[in-house]
Amino acid sequence: MAVKAMYDYDWPSRSAAEFYGDDQLVHVWFRGNVFFVSAQTFRFPKAMPFGELVGLCKGFFAADPDFVPDAMDSANWKVDGQPITPDLDRSLEENGVGHKSLVEFTL
Amino acid sequence: MTVPAQKPVRKLSMKQRYSALTHDLDWTPTYVTEEQVFPHTTFEGIKVHDWSKWDDPFRLTVEAYNKYQAEKDRRLYAVLDGFAQSQGQLGLTDARYMNAMKIFLQGIPIHEYDAHRNFAYLARYANGPGARFAALCQSLDELRHAQTEIHTLSHYNKHFDGMHDWHKWSDRVWYLSVPKSFFEDALTAGPFEWLIAIGFSFEYLLTNLLFVPFMSGAAFNGDLPTMTFGFSAQSDESRHMTLGLEAIKFMLEQDEDNLPIVQDWLDKWFWRGYRLISLVAGMMDYMLPKRVMSWKEAFELYFEEQMLGGLFKDLEYYGIKPPRHVDWAIGEKEILSHQVYWILYQYSHAAAFSTTIPDAEDQAWLEQAYPETWPVYRDTVWNKAQRVMDEGGRYFNPGLPQLCTVCQIPMGFTEPGDPLTQCQRQSVYEGERYDFCSDGCQWIFDREPVKYRQSWLPVHQIFQGNCGGPTLPDVAAWYGLQPGDGAEYLGSPDHQNWLAWHGQAPQEG
Numbered sequence: 001m002a003v004k005a006m007y008d009y010d011w012p013s014r015s016a017a018e019f020y021g022d023d024q025l026v027h028v029w030f031r032g033n034v035f036f037v038s039a040q041t042f043r044f045p046k047a048m049p050f051g052e053l054v055g056l057c058k059g060f061f062a063a064d065p066d067f068v069p070d071a072m073d074s075a076n077w078k079v080d081g082q083p084i085t086p087d088l089d090r091s092l093e094e095n096g097v098g099h100k101s102l103v104e105f106t107l
Numbered sequence: 108m109t110v111p112a113q114k115p116v117r118k119l120s121m122k123q124r125y126s127a128l129t130h131d132l133d134w135t136p137t138y139v140t141e142e143q144v145f146p147h148t149t150f151e152g153i154k155v156h157d158w159s160k161w162d163d164p165f166r167l168t169v170e171a172y173n174k175y176q177a178e179k180d181r182r183l184y185a186v187l188d189g190f191a192q193s194q195g196q197l198g199l200t201d202a203r204y205m206n207a208m209k210i211f212l213q214g215i216p217i218h219e220y221d222a223h224r225n226f227a228y229l230a231r232y233a234n235g236p237g238a239r240f241a242a243l244c245q246s247l248d249e250l251r252h253a254q255t256e257i258h259t260l261s262h263y264n265k266h267f268d269g270m271h272d273w274h275k276w277s278d279r280v281w282y283l284s285v286p287k288s289f290f291e292d293a294l295t296a297g298p299f300e301w302l303i304a305i306g307f308s309f310e311y312l313l314t315n316l317l318f319v320p321f322m323s324g325a326a327f328n329g330d331l332p333t334m335t336f337g338f339s340a341q342s343d344e345s346r347h348m349t350l351g352l353e354a355i356k357f358m359l360e361q362d363e364d365n366l367p368i369v370q371d372w373l374d375k376w377f378w379r380g381y382r383l384i385s386l387v388a389g390m391m392d393y394m395l396p397k398r399v400m401s402w403k404e405a406f407e408l409y410f411e412e413q414m415l416g417g418l419f420k421d422l423e424y425y426g427i428k429p430p431r432h433v434d435w436a437i438g439e440k441e442i443l444s445h446q447v448y449w450i451l452y453q454y455s456h457a458a459a460f461s462t463t464i465p466d467a468e469d470q471a472w473l474e475q476a477y478p479e480t481w482p483v484y485r486d487t488v489w490n491k492a493q494r495v496m497d498e499g500g501r502y503f504n505p506g507l508p509q510l511c512t513v514c515q516i517p518m519g520f521t522e523p524g525d526p527l528t529q530c531q532r533q534s535v536y537e538g539e540r541y542d543f544c545s546d547g548c549q550w551i552f553d554r555e556p557v558k559y560r561q562s563w564l565p566v567h568q569i570f571q572g573n574c575g576g577p578t579l580p581d582v583a584a585w586y587g588l589q590p591g592d593g594a595e596y597l598g599s600p601d602h603q604n605w606l607a608w609h610g611q612a613p614q615e616g
Contacts, residue, residue, distance in 0.1 A: 001555060002555075003555045010557055011557060011560075012560070012561075013561070014560070014564070015512075015539070019567075032527065034449070034488060034527055035488055036453075036504060037529075038508045038509050039508070039509040039518060040506040041508065042506065042507075043570040064491070065495060065498075080540075100539070101540065102533065
């Protein structure tokens with residue numbers, strides 16, 4: 001629905017991909033863990049290998065004292081709701097991760 | 108000489124006087140068209156055939172308004188003076204209580220001022236004199252509320268952290284973007300939508316949920332100034348409620364084509380308002396040392412019973428249905444406050460209030476108030492936070508949360524019936540993805556995506572480099588936070604001072 005206004009109402013997004021250059025926003029969701037109250041938003045290079053994201057997660061989620069970083073190696077992954085088997089050497093982009101994509105894992 | 112008998116001066120009745128000083132000051136323009144004088148009341152699609160049908164049940168005049176309000180303000184300022192002279196802050200239940208007031212002071216007065224501005228605009232741009240006059244009174248009320256709230260809380264600023272830069276914070280800090288986006292959404296809507304948003308949904312539908320717990324909370328916790336401000340504002344609020352109800356009835360009675368538009372706005376603004384006052388839920392159940400009632404009880408009494416059971420039965424006559432997504436809100440009443448406070452707890456290092464783990468007394472209260480859901484959160488998050496604390500740490504989330512594009516709250520709300528799985532909703536508009544915490548917020552976005560894609564989401568703005576820099580100290584400096592404003596309550600300057608004022612030894616910080 002168009003916004004009702006006295007003129008042709010059209011304004012751009014304040015979160016558009018173009019604001020982040022070669023990077024993009026990525027939401028990482030540790031599904032089933034509410035110690036991290038919500039999914040986390042990061043700014044990552046599009047060309048960053050997926051394996052690097054896994055490595056960062058191992059450090060980040062260690063704020064939960066019960067987190068076992070090595071469990072990440074056998075995590076199940078989804079990108080925007082679709083199950084994937086990430087290719088760790090390929091980039092986020094090549095693994096289907098776009099701007100503001102939801103990267104979800106369960107342990 | 109004969110003196111002619113003087114004719115007795117005819118005194119106007121109250122009703123005639125009101126009419127003479129308000130409606131009778133109106134005139135029909137002849138040099139220009141009505142559309143030219145009132146250009147903003149048609150584009151929203153609301154059809155009005157007879158503006159004179161707008162009734163103002165209070166029949167106030169400017170003179171009467173000034174007289175009542177001056178008297179009320181005099182009483183309020185006398186209480187504030189007395190409180191300051193007698194060092195009333197020492198009589199609070201606990202310094203912890205002030206955290207709730209900090210959120211109120213940081214989040215609300217600036218938007219009272221916004222409301223003042225928009226009602227002043229309506230006092231000029233509404234076609235009918237009844238509507239204009241009612242808007243004028245409310246505009247003055249909102250300005251007074253902004254002022255009296257600031258004065259009420261200014262005394263506390265001398266004794267507590269987290270109050271010194273409320274104005275700057277309300278523009279910049281992440282959780283204050285929640286009320287800011289709510290009010291700016293309403294301000295940028297048309298005049299009729301504003302009336303449904305603020306006049307009806309906020310001031311009528313949700314006002315008791317907001318006001319009663321806040322002011323009773325103040326009374327229970329020794330906060331005399333806030334309580335007095337609350338009572339002082341209450342008589343204005345009843346006028347605002349009447350204006351809100353009058354507005355919706357007026358629109359519905361003027362033309363049946365208005366019904367679907369009004370219903371849509373009601374659906375939208377119920378959900379916007381409900382998400383906004385989820386902050387009150389967290390405050391009521393976790394931040395008041397002495398509690399009045401639980402959020403769940405307040406929701407049942409002031410919303411389910413009074414609004415769904417009362418108001419909406421009356422509005423049925425016009426074809427109005429209870430708000431869309433109301434069942435989702437009812438389903439959340441057992442978990443809402445737990446989730447909101449858990450958000451506040453883990454991000455309070457980047458905030459101007461402090462939080463702490465509920466102590467044994469708090470936990471006992473939570474257990475009896477929420478026998479089903481409190482144990483779930485105690486076992487999954489609070490016990491773990493306590494372990495971190497016992498090992499000499501303090502759990503703060505090390506990153507930035509995913510935010511809902513509409514309500515702007517970190518996406519910590521869960522799927523209906525599943526308190527441990529966060530709700531994830533996404534919409535794609537013109538090739539870009541947007542995230543939402545609930546069906547309600549997603550529905551609001553999907554109606555007007557071009558409006559909400561402009562959301563100034565604090566997390567995205569930080570990542571774009573618009574908030575002082577990439578690190579937490581950079582952002583905190585840009586926010587204007589000082590050490591002591593946020594983080595953990597135990598051992599904080601507020602806590603240490605409180606102990607010292609009461610002759611107790613300071614705790615190990």
